[in-house]
Amino acid sequence: MAADLSVKFTGLEFENPFLLASAPPTESESNILRAFDAGWGGVVTKTIGLHPVINVKGPKTKFNRTSVDSPRISSRRRPDSVLHSSWNWELISDKALDWWLPRIERIKKAHPSKMLIASIMAGSESETELEHWRTLAKACQEKGADGLELNFSCPHMDRDDMGSNVGKNQALCRQVTTVVKEVAKVPVWVKLTPSTTEIIYEARGAFEGGADAITSSNTFPSLMTIDPDSLEFEMQVDGYTSQGGLGGPAILPQSLAKMSQLCQAFPDRAFSGIGGISDFTHALNYFMLGCGTVQVCTAAMLDHAVGPNVVKALKEGMGQFLEKHADKGWKTLEDFRGCRRDRIVPQSRIKRPESKEYHGGHEAEGYAEPDPE
Numbered sequence: 001m002a003a004d005l006s007v008k009f010t011g012l013e014f015e016n017p018f019l020l021a022s023a024p025p026t027e028s029e030s031n032i033l034r035a036f037d038a039g040w041g042g043v044v045t046k047t048i049g050l051h052p053v054i055n056v057k058g059p060k061t062k063f064n065r066t067s068v069d070s071p072r073i074s075s076r077r078r079p080d081s082v083l084h085s086s087w088n089w090e091l092i093s094d095k096a097l098d099w100w101l102p103r104i105e106r107i108k109k110a111h112p113s114k115m116l117i118a119s120i121m122a123g124s125e126s127e128t129e130l131e132h133w134r135t136l137a138k139a140c141q142e143k144g145a146d147g148l149e150l151n152f153s154c155p156h157m158d159r160d161d162m163g164s165n166v167g168k169n170q171a172l173c174r175q176v177t178t179v180v181k182e183v184a185k186v187p188v189w190v191k192l193t194p195s196t197t198e199i200i201y202e203a204r205g206a207f208e209g210g211a212d213a214i215t216s217s218n219t220f221p222s223l224m225t226i227d228p229d230s231l232e233f234e235m236q237v238d239g240y241t242s243q244g245g246l247g248g249p250a251i252l253p254q255s256l257a258k259m260s261q262l263c264q265a266f267p268d269r270a271f272s273g274i275g276g277i278s279d280f281t282h283a284l285n286y287f288m289l290g291c292g293t294v295q296v297c298t299a300a301m302l303d304h305a306v307g308p309n310v311v312k313a314l315k316e317g318m319g320q321f322l323e324k325h326a327d328k329g330w331k332t333l334e335d336f337r338g339c340r341r342d343r344i345v346p347q348s349r350i351k352r353p354e355s356k357e358y359h360g361g362h363e364a365e366g367y368a369e370p371d372p373e
Contacts, residue, residue, distance in 0.1 A: 010213050023301070024060070038312075044117040053093070061087070061301070063086050064224075064250075087247075088245055089245070100118075119151050120151065124172050125160075130175075150188065150191065152192055155193060156221075188210065213270035214266075221244075259273050273287075279314065288337070
């Protein structure tokens with residue numbers, strides 16, 4: 001009997017919990033259709049804005065590699081090198097809303113049982129900009145989008161009132177989410193930036209605004225390295241570079257740390273995990289922290305753009321996992337979701353060799369006595 005991989009997440013029925021994330025692989029109708037044919041349970045579109053954007057000249061994405069023989073991290077292809085991370089400075093979709101709407105409608109007609117989530121973004125500095133959020137939300141859901149993902153996380157937008165600049169501001173997270181929820185008839189997910197001191201503050205703002213789920217994490221702000229031979233940045237235009245987003249295997253531990261904070265702070269809320277996932281063992285981390293779905297980007301980009309082999313391996317891995325642990329009564333994701341969340345504790349709760357000798361950083365030999373004054 002085949003394992004039951006289906007999940008119900010924010011009221012939506014997914015045939016499996018594996019989604020293709022909002023990124024270059026989901027920037028076209030043909031790619032999204034291929035992704036659904038390949039077996040992904042859901043797809044989040046490339047972020048849609050009201051107006052088209054203009055991206056940088058030249059390549060927008062590169063893949064960093066390292067190897068056993070050399071610790072150097074570089075996008076240069078080398079024998080026996082392995083993937084370290086992806087790096088991009090690509091903005092949101094360069095196609096306008098009017099381009100996307102008929103395509104959303106056609107995709108849903110072709111795959112009515114698949115879940116299509118529309119990623120959207122606008123500004124936040126004025127009522128006119130907030131109205132753009134309403135326009136985007138209403139238009140996408142009217143054409144059949146099953147849900148909306150609000151992009152509060154893009155790390156390299158030009159404007160101060162967009163992308164991760166919203167995701168770093170609890171009040172803006174609350175305000176924009178509230179604005180979208182006023183018109184939304186479908187679930188609303190909020191995708192947060194990891195580039196914040198305490199991500200639970202921004203998540204609280206989003207939940208107070210009515211968010212049905214949080215997606216975390218988007219890529220981490222970063223710079224490409226300098227080539228030691230040319231002395232130029234490995235990603236540059238006319239000699240100049242800028243910060244971009246780091247993704248792929250390198251960010252898995254960091255993304256898990258952010259997700260653990262979220263799942264512990266809001267144990268009864270819904271989360272979609274993203275960052276560094278290429279096989280089921282990676283996805284399992286997110287599920288055991290409490291996520292109901294996961295999203296994949298880098299691994300899919302390196303696998304025929306939309307990851308047919310990646311999603312096949314993810315589904316097979318989950319099926320084998322459920323079969324292996326059937327004796328525990330685990331038949332679906334819900335049976336083990338969040339089962340390791342409570343194992344993450346403050347370091348002060350980690351056992352020391354002799355607890356009587358642990359002073360929590362105070363009054364130990366070698367420390368100066370406190371000043372009486």
